Amino acid sequence: MLAKRIIPCLDVKDGQVVKGVRFRDHKIVGDILELAERYVEEGADELVFYDITASSDRRVVDKSWVEQVAKVLNIPFCVAGGIKTVDDAATLLAMGADKISINSPALADPGFIRTLVNTFGQQCIVVGIDSYFDIETQQYQVYQYTGDPSKTQKTRWLTQDWVQEVQTLGAGEIVLNCMNQDGVRKGYDLAQLSAIRTSCKIPLIASGGAGAMQDFADVFRNTDVDGALAASVFHSGQIAIPQLKSFLSQQSIQVRP
């Protein structure tokens, strides 16, 4: 049986791993290679490296560490942030990244998703979506440039429509970051993830809100996502992956030990 994936996300800025609360007030939590190796040993199923400044700063993700990461990892990893051209993607994949994830550039030019899929194959093209629940309109709205609060802006897309469009364009996986939950550790956005799951036929990864082991059990049980991504709870040591996996296993959720 296909295992549910536990995916630590390492936000990278200037060659260091950071994680902020609600994307603000970043603090450094560790060296990239040190954290990557620790997560492999602990049993992470996949890692995501996300350059949080890249898109909003109009510069490409600093690539020098990608090859170093590829040398030490024996599990798949994805690189996100600032990938704007086919060449950017080609460089990262050639260095050993298994997948690349695009967000703002896909919103600026949805056809970019199809170009990447046609060039590199569906299996390595992930689309990240930052979704915010607007209380006034009672709708989930897609946001962009969320790496920088001063540049963050609402797009014309409702989340459900963008999820549909992204699938039509051929993406291989969607990471849905539920912004209302991000950094507050009160659990994944089960309502939103359930709603999106019904129309998402490709792998869907939950992001934003993990605070306790029960949150992971809840998201797998209630929304049938394929994986759950989290950062601070892992980086701080608050949740250890081996304990999390045995906890999930006891609740009959299939995980890789």
Added chain:
Amino acid sequence: MTVILNTGCGNLNSVRFALERLGQTVEMTADKATILSAERVIFPGVGSAEYAMEQLRQSGLDTLLPELSQPVLGICLGMQLLTDSSTETTETVTKTLSLIPGQTEALSNEGVRLPHMGWNQLQTISDHPLFHGITQEDFFYFVHGYGVKPSEYTIATCEYGQAFSAAIAKQNMMGVQFHPERSGLSGEKILRNFLEISA
């Protein structure tokens, strides 16, 4: 020495790094003499079969591969290209290398989401040396939307809405659908086993 075929497509570095972690000296090349003199050959690949076959034709690797007598391991698309054909869409059938009998077809999405992406266990495991020490408890990392139906050449199967070949073999030709280079310690065991198989 182990040679990784430089097929011009896909993520070659991750396979190289995996072998280097096992202490191997590896060369990535499309040079015929180097490939012919290698102890063993790894044939990686991702992306579309049609594009990959075109790349192989351009570099002449399509005619070189059938000449090889040393152990050859195809990974993911590399495995699929060892079969007779690949059905990319219902309209197009791409003729592939015909080194291991079988057809590569789209997986059925009945009851499952595609691509089949993530860690899965094996349903059946033969006594082929490639799977020495591997049990049904081991997990392997898969990323694919096409597969090869189980046949007499299947040496391990996986189940995802349907049974498909997790690995196939015929004489010196072997192929795995999963990515041993990204399958943790279980994947390392497969690579070690391959390195111990001699011609």
